[in-house]
Amino acid sequence: MKTFLSFILKEAKHILRDKRTMLILFGMPVMLMLLFGFAITTDVKNVRTVVVTSFQSPQTQAAVERLAQSEYFTITQTVATPQEAERLIRNQKADMGLIPSPKGGGSDGLQWQIMVDGCDPNMAQQWTTYAQSILSQPIDAKHYTPPSPLEFPSPLGEGLGARSWLGVRLLYNPQMRSAYNFVPAIMGMLLMLICAMMTSISIVREKERGNMEVLLVSPVRPLMVIIAKAVPYLMLAFAILITILLMAHYVLAVPLAGSLFWILVVSTIYIILALSLGLLISNIAKTQLVALLLSAMVLLMPVVMLSGMMFPVESMPVVLQWVSAVVPPRYYIEAMRKLMIMGVGIGDVAKEVIILTVMTLLLLAVALKKFNVRLE
Amino acid sequence: MYAIEVKNVSKRYGAVQALDDVSFSVKKGEVFGLIGPDGAGKTTLYRILCTLLLPDAGSSFVDGFDVMSQMHEVRKRVGYMPGKFSLYQDLTVEENLKFFATLFGTTIDEGYDSIRAIYSQIERFKDRRAGALSGGMKQKLALSCALVHSPSVLFLDEPTTGVDPVSRKELWDMLLMLRERDITIMASTPYLDEVRRCDRVAFLHHGKMEGIGKPDVVLEQFRDIFMPEALPLHGSAEGGSPIISVSHLVKAFGSFHAVDDISFTVQKGEIFGFLGANGAGKTTAMHMLTGLNQPTSGTGTVVGYDISTEYEQIKKHIGYMSQKFSLYEDLTVAENIRLFAGIYGMKKKEVERKMDELLHQLKFEKHKNDLVGSLPLGWKQKLAFSVSIFHEPGVVFLDEPTGGVDPATRHQFWELIYETAQRGITVFVTTHYMDEAEYCDRISIMVDGKIKAIGTPEELKKEYHQPDIDGVFTLLARQATRSSD
Numbered sequence: 001m002k003t004f005l006s007f008i009l010k011e012a013k014h015i016l017r018d019k020r021t022m023l024i025l026f027g028m029p030v031m032l033m034l035l036f037g038f039a040i041t042t043d044v045k046n047v048r049t050v051v052v053t054s055f056q057s058p059q060t061q062a063a064v065e066r067l068a069q070s071e072y073f074t075i076t077q078t079v080a081t082p083q084e085a086e087r088l089i090r091n092q093k094a095d096m097g098l099i100p101s102p103k104g105g106g107s108d109g110l111q112w113q114i115m116v117d118g119c120d121p122n123m124a125q126q127w128t129t130y131a132q133s134i135l136s137q138p139i140d141a142k143h144y145t146p147p148s149p150l151e152f153p154s155p156l157g158e159g160l161g162a163r164s165w166l167g168v169r170l171l172y173n174p175q176m177r178s179a180y181n182f183v184p185a186i187m188g189m190l191l192m193l194i195c196a197m198m199t200s201i202s203i204v205r206e207k208e209r210g211n212m213e214v215l216l217v218s219p220v221r222p223l224m225v226i227i228a229k230a231v232p233y234l235m236l237a238f239a240i241l242i243t244i245l246l247m248a249h250y251v252l253a254v255p256l257a258g259s260l261f262w263i264l265v266v267s268t269i270y271i272i273l274a275l276s277l278g279l280l281i282s283n284i285a286k287t288q289l290v291a292l293l294l295s296a297m298v299l300l301m302p303v304v305m306l307s308g309m310m311f312p313v314e315s316m317p318v319v320l321q322w323v324s325a326v327v328p329p330r331y332y333i334e335a336m337r338k339l340m341i342m343g344v345g346i347g348d349v350a351k352e353v354i355i356l357t358v359m360t361l362l363l364l365a366v367a368l369k370k371f372n373v374r375l376e
Numbered sequence: 377m378y379a380i381e382v383k384n385v386s387k388r389y390g391a392v393q394a395l396d397d398v399s400f401s402v403k404k405g406e407v408f409g410l411i412g413p414d415g416a417g418k419t420t421l422y423r424i425l426c427t428l429l430l431p432d433a434g435s436s437f438v439d440g441f442d443v444m445s446q447m448h449e450v451r452k453r454v455g456y457m458p459g460k461f462s463l464y465q466d467l468t469v470e471e472n473l474k475f476f477a478t479l480f481g482t483t484i485d486e487g488y489d490s491i492r493a494i495y496s497q498i499e500r501f502k503d504r505r506a507g508a509l510s511g512g513m514k515q516k517l518a519l520s521c522a523l524v525h526s527p528s529v530l531f532l533d534e535p536t537t538g539v540d541p542v543s544r545k546e547l548w549d550m551l552l553m554l555r556e557r558d559i560t561i562m563a564s565t566p567y568l569d570e571v572r573r574c575d576r577v578a579f580l581h582h583g584k585m586e587g588i589g590k591p592d593v594v595l596e597q598f599r600d601i602f603m604p605e606a607l608p609l610h611g612s613a614e615g616g617s618p619i620i621s622v623s624h625l626v627k628a629f630g631s632f633h634a635v636d637d638i639s640f641t642v643q644k645g646e647i648f649g650f651l652g653a654n655g656a657g658k659t660t661a662m663h664m665l666t667g668l669n670q671p672t673s674g675t676g677t678v679v680g681y682d683i684s685t686e687y688e689q690i691k692k693h694i695g696y697m698s699q700k701f702s703l704y705e706d707l708t709v710a711e712n713i714r715l716f717a718g719i720y721g722m723k724k725k726e727v728e729r730k731m732d733e734l735l736h737q738l739k740f741e742k743h744k745n746d747l748v749g750s751l752p753l754g755w756k757q758k759l760a761f762s763v764s765i766f767h768e769p770g771v772v773f774l775d776e777p778t779g780g781v782d783p784a785t786r787h788q789f790w791e792l793i794y795e796t797a798q799r800g801i802t803v804f805v806t807t808h809y810m811d812e813a814e815y816c817d818r819i820s821i822m823v824d825g826k827i828k829a830i831g832t833p834e835e836l837k838k839e840y841h842q843p844d845i846d847g848v849f850t851l852l853a854r855q856a857t858r859s860s861d
Contacts, residue, residue: 006478010467017466210460214522217426218479219452374428 003220007228014202015232025198025236029190029244036182037252047127048076050085050094059110060100063135067098072130082115089117096127098135183248184336185309188329190244191237191267192274192303197295199233199278204291207282216374226371230275237271248340257343266339266353270332273360279367303329331355377440379404379529379560380425385434387420387583394420395431396583402562402576404528405555409574409591410564411602413782414753417583418564419459422531425562426456439528455527457518459534465507469498469517472506473524480525487524490557494550495520511654512543519547523554530554532563536570537779540653540808541846542853548573566780567809568602569846571595604787619644619771619802620665622676622683627660627669634660636825637674642771642818647793647803649813651845652822653853658806659775661822665804666773667691679770692720695764695772695801699779702760705749709740712748713763720767734762754785758792765796772796774805778812790815810846819845821852828852 015022051064068075076094079085085097097115112135116124203226206212215225245263248254256263278295285291304310306324313324324330335352338344346353380402387395394417402408410418423429425438427447435442441449463472470484473495477484488495498516501509506517515535522530532551536544548570551561563574571577571591578588579598587594595602620642627635635657642648652658663669665678667687675682681689703712710731717727735741738758748756757777765772774793778786790812797803797817805816813819813833820830829836829852833845842848 003478003481006475010464010471010475013471014464014466210458211464213423213426213428213458214456214476215479216428217451217454217456218476219448219481220479374430 004224004228007220007225008231011202011229011232015236025194025240026243028194029186029240030247032186032190033183033244033247033252036186044072044123044126044130046071047073047096047130048094049073049096049098049131050077050079050088051075052080052082052085052097052099053078054081055100055102057100057102057110063100063110063112064098067131067134070130070134072127073134082113085115089115096131098131180254180341181337182309183244183252183254184333184340185307187241187244187267187336188270188307188333189300189303189309191241191271191332192277192299192329193295194240195233195237195271195274196278196281196299197292198236199230199275200281200285200291200295201288202233203229203279203282204285204288208287222371223368226279226368230279233275233278234271237274238267241267241271254340255343256340258339259346262346262349263336263339266332266335266349266356269353269356269360270328273328273356273363276360276363276367280363280370283367283370283372302327306330307333309333328356328359331359377404378402378437379406379439380408380562381437382421382425383435385421385424385431385436387417387424387429387431393583395424397434398580398583398585399434400578400585400588402560404560405558406560406575407551407555407573408560408562409571409577410562410580411566411571411577411594412564412580413785414780416580418580419533420583421580422456422458422533422562422564426454426531427451453528455522455525455530457522457530457532457535459537463506463514463518463521466505468503468505469509470502472517473502473520476521477524482525484524487526490526491520491523493553494523497546511539512546515539515543515547516550519550523559526557527559529560529562532561534564534566534780536565536567540853541810541849542653542856544570545850566782568595568783568811571602601782601784604784617644618642619646619680620648620676620678620804622665623674625661625664625674625676626672627657627664628672633825635664635671638822638825638827639674640820640827640830642802642804644770644802645797645800647797647805647815647817649816649819650804650806650822651813651819651849652806653856656822656853656856657825658822662773662775662804662806666694666696693770695767695769696775697760697764697772697777698775699777702756703748703763706747708745708747709735709751709759710744712759713766716763717766722767730766734766738762754781754788757781757785757789761789761792761796765801769801771802771804774803776806776808778807778809783811786812810844810849813845813849821849823852823856828855 049067064075067073073096077088079088082097082099085094085099088094089097095117099113099115101111101113114128114131116128118124203212206215216222241264245256249256277299281291281294281298285294302323306313306316306320306327307329308324309329313321313330316324331352335349335356338349338352339346378401382401383399385395385398386393398417398421410421412418420429424431425436425443427443427450430444435444437443438450439453441453443450464475467475473484473491477487494516498509498513498520501513506514509517519532519535522532536547539547544567551563552573554561563570565571572595574591576589577591577594579586579594587597589597618641620640622641623639625635625638626633638661650658650662660669664671664683665676667678667683667690670687671684675684677683678690679693681687681693683690704715707715713731713734714727717730722730735744740755740759743751743755748759751759761772761774761777764774778789781789786809793803793805793815805812807813816833818830818832819836820827821836822828829839829848831839836842836848837844840848840851842851
């Protein structure tokens with residue numbers, strides 16, 4: 001036990017004395033959180049809108065006003081013809097054009113044509129949906145406070161039976177904040193990267209320097225060497241996990257709806273899984289560079305592309321869906337979304353947790369089995 | 377009972393027969409030397425005896441235990457210092473020792489007696505990071521770490537490579553002291569003076585045990601390899617113009633004067649040996665001469681250019697070869713030559729013509745398109761040297777060019793140096809091999825940043841009443857007061 005402790009202590013000293021690496025390890029989560037939270041956002045805000053005034057009526061006025069009042073759209077210009085509006089969009093001066101025409105079949109006798117810059121189809125889709133919902137508001141309410149566009153009072157409740165539309169209500173994330181989506185994703189990515197990369201590099205470094213030979217020749221059990229090397233990184237991963245959770249809650253205002261206990265338990269399983277992966281990599285890699293490349297390329301790419309972090313798994317080709325079924329972060333991210341954002345109980349993420357646990361046990365078994373007590 | 381018994385051990389890596397039917401035994405308390413050139417199979421043998429590798433055939437016993445079936449017993453009883461073992465650079469001296477003590481289930485206090493002689497020398501630096509120690513001190517610390525659990529057998533894989541002669545002597549004094557405590561030692565070394573201090577030695581060559589016995593007997597038996605005929609002394613250069621001339625050169629890092637007021641000149645065509653213990657300031661001085669570093673004060677010229685202002689010109693007119701970097705291993709011989717010739721701006725036609733000439737001279741024609749990585753170390757060194765003088769520089773700087781090869785290969789290397797000097801290229805060389813120092817026209821010995829002695833080897837031996845340069849060097853280097861070594 002004493003040997004074990006002194007081993008952990010030595011490993012911790014390695015980590016603590018390498019100031020630059022520490023800085024990156026803690027700087028990276030903070031940076032990523034801030035970037036995704038404030039800079040890279042998929043939320044709709046301040047869409048530059050140009051209104052065509054070829055046809056005007058009090059109704060169009062009211063609708064445009066409503067649009068301008070919302071924080072989603074900014075009316076930057078009014079032009080006389082649709083051609084001019086199109087030119088503005090083509091010249092990157094505006095993102096969206098609104099063209100009212102009188103022959104519509106709606107209750108207010110209006111029909112709107114929306115012209116959108118479709119370079120980013122996802123964003124274009126969102127703008128259109130937002131604009132549609134605002135424009136199709138019942139006109140009667142003169143002093144109408146703009147609602148969240150997708151959360152309308154049911155038309156029946158308003159007693160405006162003349163129109164039929166779909167009322168959409170967003171659960172869990174009423175403001176459509178993208179932070180809700182990416183915080184679990186960042187957790188999944190970073191924990192995997194840090195645990196797998198750091199353990200594999202630190203083990204391979206000992207090999208490279210010839211220290212592993214000495215450690216192996218000592219009476220200490222090789223298994224203990226490996227576990228002792230993993231423990232400080234386990235703690236480091238926890239520190240990072242907590243940093244992310246704190247930032248998510250206090251800086252990005254993401255609710256921790258579910259039980260913190262279960263969030264930590266599932267994270268622990270996931271961290272152990274990542275550590276086993278790192279161990280496996282260290283068995284294959286002969287140099288630190290190879291270890292780095294293996295963990296960065298082989299782990300990071302599938303995590304980003306296939307875990308559902310950026311692209312929904314459901315819309316992938318079937319073959320890729322199969323591949324993504326063995327990407328562990330997929331289940332972790334899924335479980336975290338459910339636990340953190342939806343606040344469901346552990347019973348509802350049982351499937352994900354079981355899959356993660358099985359994967360962890362499997363990887364750990366393979367990694368320990370493959371670990372060499374001799375060289376080669 | 378024998379401490380080490382090896383019976384018909386063979387080991388093969390792919391096409392390479394690393395060990396071929398090796399058998400020998402070592403008595404308890406013996407200091408057993410393992411000698412042979414790089415790639416002879418020494419490291420493989422160590423690893424098999426330390427249970428790190430399984431032999432393909434044969435059996436071996438360490439302290440009476442089978443290295444194949446009784447791994448744990450063997451691992452409790454051996455101390456092992458691999459060649460590239462480098463401690464933990466970011467832990468302090470004491471932390472390193474403490475860690476290895478607990479690793480072997482003991483403490484520094486318990487094991488202190490076994491390491492007292494060695495550790496007491498470095499104990500005053502116990503709070504210093506291992507990475508900041510000099511080569512000699514690192515080896516002492518590594519040895520302390522390997523000894524702290526009082527092993528009964530100690531395996532040392534070239535423990536003194538890259539360590540200066542004074543520290544080497546001290547290290548071996550300590551090893552011989554261990555013999556009194558009945559610790560069996562198996563060590564390998566490229567240095568003949570160390571070979572002679574062993575009780576018995578075995579000569580390993582291409583994986584085969586070629587000879588075993590008293591050091592002098594084995595060295596005599598393989599005289600061609602270990603003690604090649606002394607080179608005829610190179611005719612001292614005629615008193616032509618000085619090609620390197622330095623006066624009152626100082627390089628200070630803060631208050632520490634790495635190079636402290638040195639002055640000397642080197643004549644054209646001379647072979648100048650630049651000696652000094654680790655940390656004496658050799659490398660810093662070389663860096664200033666080659667334009668890599670600016671002097672704090674003092675002046676100097678190299679091939680007629682000022683070292684403080686015209687270092688770009690200097691770089692074009694000198695050659696440089698160091699032990700650490702020689703050639704790109706993943707390029708072929710021809711590609712390496714073309715690359716370096718290109719760096720110095722040689723014409724393509726001229727490169728091809730000179731390359732053929734060079735390869736012919738080195739008898740390398742067949743290997744023109746071989747990867748450098750696949751060549752033996754001695755060949756690489758010769759090739760690296762030839763490449764460094766390929767552009768006909770005025771001076772070539774060689775920084776410990778012959779580490780890790782056997783005396784015969786070093787001898788061939790020096791023949792190459794002599795030819796170069798004959799062609800009028802000045803050779804400025806540092807080395808830890810004192811027999812090589814004897815081959816130089818003139819040598820200087822640096823101690824604590826100052827040049828303590830300069831002159832021909834004969835002059836110095838007379839002046840200090842020593843039989844050889846080794847004696848002169850040890851005498852001077854022992855006066856060093858610098859704490860870094």
